[in-house]
Amino acid sequence: MPGIKDVAQRAQVSIATVSNVINNTRPVSAPLRQRVKDAIDELGYVADPMASQLKKRRARTIGLVTTRITSVFYPYVIDGINQVLDQSGYDLVLHDTRDDAEREIHCIRRLTQSRVSGIILDTSHDKRDEGYFLNLAALSHRGYPMPVVSLELDLTRYGLDSVFADGTEGGDLAAQHLLERGCQKLAHIAGPLHGSLAQDRLLGFRRALLRAGLTLPDSRVAAGDFSQASGYRAACRLLETAGSDGLDGIFAANDQMAAGACHALREKGLAIPGDIRLVGYDNTFIASIVRPSLTTIDVPKTEMGRLAASCLIERAEGRTGLAGPRAMRLPAKLVVRETTDPDAEPDWALFDW
Amino acid sequence: MPGIKDVAQRAQVSIATVSNVINNTRPVSAPLRQRVKDAIDELGYVADPMASQLKKRRARTIGLVTTRITSVFYPYVIDGINQVLDQSGYDLVLHDTRDDAEREIHCIRRLTQSRVSGIILDTSHDKRDEGYFLNLAALSHRGYPMPVVSLELDLTRYGLDSVFADGTEGGDLAAQHLLERGCQKLAHIAGPLHGSLAQDRLLGFRRALLRAGLTLPDSRVAAGDFSQASGYRAACRLLETAGSDGLDGIFAANDQMAAGACHALREKGLAIPGDIRLVGYDNTFIASIVRPSLTTIDVPKTEMGRLAASCLIERAEGRTGLAGPRAMRLPAKLVVRETTDPDAEPDWALFDW
DNA sequence: GCATAGCTGTAAAACGTTTTTCAGTCAATT
DNA sequence: AATTGACTGAAAAACGTTTTACAGCTATGC
Incomplete structure (x- = not known):
């Protein structure tokens, strides 16, 4: 394997010149530069990263x-x-x-x-x-x-x-969408509330509801840990405190929890989106693989x-x-699928893997 | 940030000795070794990876x-x-x-x-x-x-x-399981058949069927590309060639395609596992998030x-x-879930994330 | 008691670059 | 014609380790 000195020798220049043409550290006259480049090509030289890292002090x-x-x-x-x-x-x-x-x-x-x-x-x-x-x-x-x-x-x-x-914007979009679809009795399945990831989404959700003259009492917020299982449990809690006919829309802070919630709702015999509409977050491929496919907030x-x-x-x-x-x-972006719109396309074209 | 020579100086030894105690390159007498170690601790020295990599010629x-x-x-x-x-x-x-x-x-x-x-x-x-x-x-x-x-x-x-x-074993297990559940009219959704990943699974599946005195004609094998969409399409093709009542079990070469197939079956109004049983492969979390949850072959x-x-x-x-x-x-391992056993637990405990 | 071998320690070379320093050339300015 | 400055090239130092080669010392065997 050739080193920089082999290149130098072949091009009849000093190794410093070779280094200079490689790194454009200093101007090198055209003919010399060409000779060096040719030599590099002919030898298939590539600088040893370790040596250059040692010198440059950066990997x-x-x-x-x-x-x-x-x-x-x-x-x-x-x-x-x-x-x-x-x-x-x-x-x-x-x-x-x-x-x-x-x-x-x-x-x-x-x-x-x-x-x-x-x-x-x-x-x-x-x-x-x-x-x-x-x-x-x-x-x-x-x-x-x-x-x-x-x-x-x-x-x-x-x-x-x-x-x-923008999690606030995302939560806002979710709320707007649910309201537009006629939901009035809303709840939120939050992520771990010590982090602003989860808090922002809740904040935006609350904000949009307030704009519409609605409030979201703490009893309508159940925190999970972003896992599917926690979403399931949170949904169960919400349904219990709200009573059988007390909810018509849930916004979950990520797709996994939404999927868990989905399972809980189905167990209670609630139709989605008939009885309850559901919105997730992140637009991971979970949203497209689950049935009904999940309306969600896309994060780029x-x-x-x-x-x-x-x-x-x-x-x-x-x-x-x-x-x-x-x-x-x-920006956050709303992606409408079956959990809020029965006529939506399953749209797995987006997730062709 | 201290270098090896700082350590050497502090321990009153040569840098070579320091290097030797760090790398156990050569025996160093106990007292010296201790002095060096102390110096290293006190200075919080850690060798520069770049320099040592350059010398050792290995990252x-x-x-x-x-x-x-x-x-x-x-x-x-x-x-x-x-x-x-x-x-x-x-x-x-x-x-x-x-x-x-x-x-x-x-x-x-x-x-x-x-x-x-x-x-x-x-x-x-x-x-x-x-x-x-x-x-x-x-x-x-x-x-x-x-x-x-x-x-x-x-x-x-x-x-x-x-x-x-062992893909062959996995395919074999899938077949055995479907047969045990009383399936007789089986089909396979394969991965890209130019790779042995897909071929082995098919091979094992065929092998187990043969043992049971059944054959799997090529018309009952549809190849996909491991994507969900391709699983959907493959299932559609299989249903078409087999006729409405022609299948009672499908083995897909991965979970994604199984999920796709699942959607196709439901569109045709077929009940899972009532009319058709379905087995996937890989035991990814897809198998647990989908409903009905997916029986699949676990790969460790x-x-x-x-x-x-x-x-x-x-x-x-x-x-x-x-x-x-x-x-x-x-070893491959069978994990039974709802697509072959209506009484199975959804078991998301396994996938608590 | 003297050569030999085995330990243990250090100075110095090496790793393959990049960068600094210096030297030489040429053109432009005085 | 002499001085300056810009430009271009090469020699050598540097990066921070590891490794080699060597030196001093002690113990062993004859």
């Missing part, structure tokens, strides 16, 4: 820290990240915290030490103390700053670039991955300068 | 090459891989081929060049020429061999360590990830010696 790698890799949410995000990384020649390294705050710290430390160019962090713990996030924003290693972008949560107030979908997952990755790379390559934290708020 | 990293990251299959596998990697201090870098043979080559080359310690490869293309796989088995970079383990496909015949679930996905990772690490660290390729065949 051409970005880290992704997930809270739970088995969640249906990530594959789309990763897909988006990959699209960007492919072009820019970065590698993606994966770390999973299993929703453990300790592990999160550990993962970040490992990534920092291995000198990735940046970190995409999905933290479910915005209940942490402020100092934690401020540290994150100032993260650096041996004097080199380490860019971090927050995924799903808006942490710009702590100085972190953030890409997130792939786009989020793309944005996070390209933002990170810009920071890493210093192209952003010292600009303040960027808030990349993406 | 503490393994690569995973997937065919389509959005598939529900991978998250479990990644989870298993992570469990092993966490302990051994390796990092996981992800590459996706999008089912493109060209990209697969590209990904492998990139991983090789970045000197990962090994590669876990899921290739859907065992239709490739023999030479390709033989090359893979002999993969090396600058004279250092690069271990590769094949995921899902048994490629031991080409000299590759392989971890895979997490275990596969664990095995692949630990096998790879053993090879990478040379602990395996020059032993021949290891075939890690994992």
Whole structure:
């Protein structure tokens, strides 16, 4: 396997010149540059990443820290990240915290030490103390700053670039849609309420109801943990407190819980969307595989991955300068399917995998 | 951030000694070793991975090459891989081929060049020429061999360590189960038949039917591409050729296609499991989220990830010696749910996420 | 008691780049 | 014609480790 000095020898130049044409570090005259390029091609030379990383003090790698890799949410995000990384020649390294705050710290430390160019962090713990996030924003290693972008949560107030979908808007859309379909007796199955992911969705839902002159008492809100089983249980609780005829619409904070709720409703003999209409969140493929197919709020997952990755790379390559934290708020979008509209198409074209 | 020479200075030894106690490269006397360890702790020193990688010519990293990251299959596998990697201090870098043979080559080359310690490869293309796989088995970079383990496909015949679930056994189990439940008019929705993944499942299915004195004519086999939509279409074709009363059991080569088939059957007004029983494959969470919940063949996905990772690490660290390729065949297992047994529990306890 | 072998420690070379520093050439300005 | 400056090239230092080669010391065997 040829090294840079082989190239230099073949092109009859110094290794510094070779390096300069590869990295455009300094201008090199046209004829020399051509000789070098030819030599590189002929030898099939490619620089040893380890050596150049050692010198540059940066790996051409970005880290992704997930809270739970088995969640249906990530594959789309990763897909988006990959699209960007492919072009820019970065590698993606994966770390999973299993929703453990300790592990999160550990993962970040490992990534920092291995000198990735940046970190995409999905933290479910915005209940942490402020100092934690401020540290994150100032993260650096041996004097080199380490860019971090927050995924799903808006942490710009702590100085972190953030890409997130507008949960308030999403909750609002869900409420509007249910109201338009004539629902009046609404309830919400929330995610873990210590996180703003879940809170925003609830907030938006409440907001739209208020606009319509309705209120959502706490007894009509049951919190789950984003799992299917918790959605089932939450739905059972809601039905119980509301009485048999007390509900005609439920908004769940993600598709999994909506699917669980769906099962609970069917067990009680309630028709969907006949007796109760149901709206989920995230527009994962669950929404299309379940019957009746699930009306849901779409979150542009792939786009989020793309944005996070390209933002990170810009920071890493210093192209952003010292600009303040960027808030990349993406719009939520309603996708109507059978749980609110009996005539809807099952539409699995969207999910042809 | 302290370097190795800071440690050396503080412990009053040479940097070589520090390196030796860290890597157990050579014996170091007890008192010295203790001094060094103390110094390391006090300074919080951790070796720069880039420098040591450059010297050792190996990154503490393994690569995973997937065919389509959005598939529900991978998250479990990644989870298993992570469990092993966490302990051994390796990092996981992800590459996706999008089912493109060209990209697969590209990904492998990139991983090789970045000197990962090994590669876990899921290739859907065992239709490739023999030479390709033989090359893979002999993969090396600058004279250092690069271990590769094949995921899902048994490629031991080409000299590759392989971890895979026994598809033939799985198909066999599916057939047995359907027969036991009294089905006689069976059909199969296959995956892409150019790959042995799909073929093995079909083979096992046929084998069990033959044992029972039944045959499976080609007209009762419809091939899909593992997507939900293709399962739907395949089921439609089968129902058409078989006539309205011609089928009482379908085995699909994965859960997604089974879900698609399920929708087709319901559209034709057929009851599951009343009129037709249905068996899927993989035991992904789809099987538990769909209603009726799906009887399916379980593949130990997490275990596969664990095995692949630990096998790879053993090879990478040379602990395996020059032993021949290891075939890690994992058992398939039947999981009975509502599509074949009306009294089955929905059992989402298994999938509490 | 002297050569030999085995330990244990250090200085220095090596890994393959990038980056800094210096030197030489040529054209433009004084 | 001499001075400056811009441009282009190469030699050498640097990155932070690991590894090699060597040196000193102690114990062993003849």
